[in-house]
Every structure is written in structure tokens, then in C-alpha cells.
Amino acid sequence: GENVEQHPSTLSVQEGDSAVIKCTYSDSASNYFPWYKQELGKRPQLIIDIRSNVGEKKDQRIAVTLNKTAKHFSLHITETQPEDSAVYFCAAIIYNQGGKLIFGQGTELSVKP
Amino acid sequence: DAGVTQSPTHLIKTRGQQVTLRCSPISGHKSVSWYQQVLGQGPQFIFQYYEKEERGRGNFPDRFSARQFPNYSSELNVNALLLGDSALYLCASSRGLAGTYEQYFGPGTRLTVT
Numbered sequence: 760g761e762n763v764e765q766h767p768s769t770l771s772v773q774e775g776d777s778a779v780i781k782c783t784y785s786d787s788a789s790n791y792f793p794w795y796k797q798e799l800g801k802r803p804q805l806i807i808d809i810r811s812n813v814g815e816k817k818d819q820r821i822a823v824t825l826n827k828t829a830k831h832f833s834l835h836i837t838e839t840q841p842e843d844s845a846v847y848f849c850a851a852i853i854y855n856q857g858g859k860l861i862f863g864q865g866t867e868l869s870v871k872p
Numbered sequence: 873d874a875g876v877t878q879s880p881t882h883l884i885k886t887r888g889q890q891v892t893l894r895c896s897p898i899s900g901h902k903s904v905s906w907y908q909q910v911l912g913q914g915p916q917f918i919f920q921y922y923e924k925e926e927r928g929r930g931n932f933p934d935r936f937s938a939r940q941f942p943n944y945s946s947e948l949n950v951n952a953l954l955l956g957d958s959a960l961y962l963c964a965s966s967r968g969l970a971g972t973y974e975q976y977f978g979p980g981t982r983l984t985v986t
Contacts, residue, residue, distance in 0.1 A: 765914075791971040802962065802977040803915065848914045852971035859928040860905070860970050862914030 765863025782849035791852040876978035897965030904946040
């Protein structure tokens, strides 16, 4: 089936702590995994993505890891700041009936100062 | 470069009516995808168009249709509107097919069906 599960649904951390959001996907043919950040009332913004030929990718305070065998991928945010507060969505490309991005249910991250 | 643009920003329709939403991709992008986002959920894929051809379809009824024009802009049409069609409709563009290239979202059209 076409399914991306995302956990947790809500996450509250203190400023400066790390935050981790985890996703699992069902299609073993998936090879592209983006993460989007959506602030209230705004469009989803691509923050980082990873392809299946690498296991980890970093961009400043953000990193994504991928375990293709287990069909897991995770977003790691270090040294969190209040402006990191938003809803984060993971997604996976599914190739059934053409290519389509299937999104997880979202994680509402709250960073308390 | 201008980002993805969508029109209108907001729309109110009554049940049974028809609606057309419009999207202009980033310059140089040839693929447009449409998503429905219900409050509190992730975007749900509706269609992907690339080079004016449908290249992916989600689990939506035939009331939903779309097309892409020679300038790569796109329209999403929804017929016989239901209350459950109330949502934020997002358009995303990419240089090529999603998965090979990154997708960038527009601001969305907020559709309310009464």
C-alpha cells in the first residue's frame, strides 16, 4: 500500500535541546524522501531531502538519516530555537500509478524559550 | 525568480457548484502537482502533470480533474462540490517529475464549501 507513518504527532522541547521526528514508509521502491516545514497559515517549505543512495545528509542544524532496509527515515534538529516551532511533514515518493509524494500526518513542534 | 503562484487566495462556494483553481509554476519548471490539505493533516496528492500530460493520480473521485497548458500553468477543476471538499488546495512545481526533482509549494487556495 501507499503509506507514510510519522511520529510523534506533537513534540515539545526546551530551547537548545534536540528534536527527532521519525517516519516509516511502505513502498520499497521509494528512493526520495523530503521534509517540509509549515508555519501557521503558510505554505509548506522544503527544508531538506535525502535520496536512497546516501544514509545521512546534514545542513547546519538539520540532519536526515535513512535506513532503507528498515524503511525508516528521521529528521534531527539540534540546538532548537523558538523559530523552529512549526508543523513538520515527512514524505516519500511512491511510483504506483505514476510518481507521487505521499506525506506523513505531521508533527507539531513547539520550542519553549 | 518569482515563486509558485496560485489564484484565487480564498473562495467560498455552495454545494453542487463547480470551481476552478489556477497555478503558475516557477519559471523553468515543467511539472505541476496538486494537493488537498485538510486542517490538521498532511497534503494529499491529487494529480501530477508533466509536459502537459497526466503523470500521476491520487485516490480522488472523477469530480476532480486538471490540465496543464503549453506555458506549464495548470488548472484544477472540482465539480459537484461537497462539504468535504473544503480544504486548502496546494500546487507544487518542479523542474521535472517529482522524486527526481524537488517540489516547491505555492501559497494555496482556501476553498470553503457551504
